Amino acid sequence: MNAKVDRMTRIESLISEMTLSEKLGQLTMTACGYAVTGPTIAGDSTEAIKAGTIGSLLNLVGADHIRQMQDLAVAHSRLKIPLLIALDVIHGLRTIFPIPLAEAAMFDREGWERTAREAAHEAAADGIALTFAPMLDVARDPRWGRIAEGPGEDPWLASEIARAKVRGFQGAQLSDRDALAACAKHYCGYGAVTAGRDYASTDVSERTLQEVHLPAFRAALEAGVASVMPAFTDLAGIPMTANRALLRERLRGQYGFDGVIISDYNAIGELLRHGVAADLTEAATLALNAGVDIDMMSNAYRTGLPAALERGWVQIAQIDQAVHRVLTLKTRLGLFDDPYRRGSVPESVAALSERRRFARQIGARSVVMLQNVRATLPLPGSIQRLCVAGPLADAAAEMGGCWCPAARTDTHVSVLQGLRAALPEVAISHAPGVAINGDDRSQIEAALEQCERAEAIVLCLGEAASMSGEAASRSDLDLPGLQRGFAQAVFESASTHDIPVIVVLFSGRPLIVPWLFERADAVLAAWFLGTEAGNAIADLLTGAQSPSARSPVSWPRSMGQVPVFFAQRPSGRPASANDHYTSKYLDAPNEPLINFGHGLTYGQFRYSNLRVAPEAVRESDTLGIEVDLANVGSHEAEETVFLFAHDKLASVSRPLLELKGFRRIHLHPGQSGTVRLSMPASELCFPGVDLERVFEPGEVEILVGPSAERTRLLAQTIVLKT
């Protein structure tokens, strides 16, 4: 307590010494670029750091460069306030882990936490102190390229990931030399952009905000996240950067967040384009009044707030409060005690190679086996000739996916490299066939000839890394370029020669490729797995590991189904083939092609004997759920068991399924086991008619099974009592 009081007094006395421009400097974050001679700062000069008018930098990597910039602040500025160095460490810095959507597929809290911890180690060794992660935007529209960066379609899953990631990045305490401050982004509703088009408008009901878009942020706050970034987008006409109701009143007032709110890149400046501010003075006023502390890249606070102060649009006390929060964060990060605590001890070679080994395991744990007809996989040990075909077969540079600007892509492992290392005795040929997104047909014939000579074909198809992530929305989610035609030709020729085709599909989102599932013998959703991609995929193809991941999103059959997600509410006219006036398409089923949670293993699991107790519960009770599983297949494997609830009768129509838990079990062939899950009954609360949280008496179905495919779930009804 005393240390805290002491800290506060020090910060207050520092603020009392600051000029207005030094205060606004603390509220300004600017980007570094690299000139031949070293880092250069966008729109400003290193002189500004010495003058104390820039307090944070983003996009700077390398311990030497970071130290050089930190020196300017610490040794040359009047008040010697250290810089806050921030970067998008989304799924690793140099050792790249799977993209967040892929990691979500692990359904593994320890795994989620550990990759963030490892990324924090690596980034902190460079001198970085804050990461713009985790991204917590629930997304149900795969056109949106940023679905790759987030947790997928489900709010409960997003909340679990939020907690694990904040713990992982921030470590035991922020002042540790290997801790990064995390930043929960993008608050809120960004995943609901109109038509999946990045940066487009959003309009989400208060109920959907509470049920879908806010829970993960609340979970991140509970886990102690140090900062939050508002979304670029507007929500029903109010840009989030200027959204006083959701930032100042809700995030700070109602949820009690006292960390730092950092604008997105140039988002304060973009208030002019949103049409809510006439100039930077108005924009800065709106953002500060809404509660934004740090202006990233708009230079709006430095240029606009002095005039806003003069006009009485903002008060100096508000600026002081924002500065206070920034200095508090810098203090918590230990920067005042030792600004060089991060970045002074390079990591050992042993630590880096151990991290790569871990990236390989995590990579394998993130691949979802979507299809495996006639047990095509794992590849038989007797195989002698394999063809690794397709434009992503030897595409090391693509393996990282979005957001890995500091990684050396030439150290990533391609599928071809991974398979050649794993199967040195096998003759492995390689035939790209077509480019990822080109129109050159000249290599197709040669590729087909190669394929014909193989005993199995590993066909690597999909998107380029740049086709998902920020500003990478797509309106057509089929394979780009000539890949579909090439794949059809491979299927055709393989079927005449009776050669199995295993498709390894790379993407930052679910693709819409029903034609491919009709022809492929096996399909692995490999997303983008990062540095160790090829080795991780080889581990699965060869059977060294069994696939265990599950899809954290539904895969549509057609674009017309979008958005398709499992937590839909019931219709008053549920689909019925016998009744015309029911909720359905004339030309397609309602169900997605692949359900949320789907994912095969090399084992085969039977579920039986669901037990839920007690059968009548109060809000303060905890439900115990047990189900028996048997591995009736011939390989050991890990099964993920999902727990869902369905409130059958309530004052508000409830989703047909709500995810409430998961647990994994590892079983050898012939082995049986019991999976035990528990769920606080309070998880069954929901925003009532008046949007206040309620626990309503009545019947609730508890469902357990391998995915959100309703017909595969075991169910038992319990009763809620007040």
Ligand code: NOJ
């Ligand atoms: C814009 C993106 O929206 C955000 O997620 C990211 O953290 C910033 N740029 C900084 O790179």
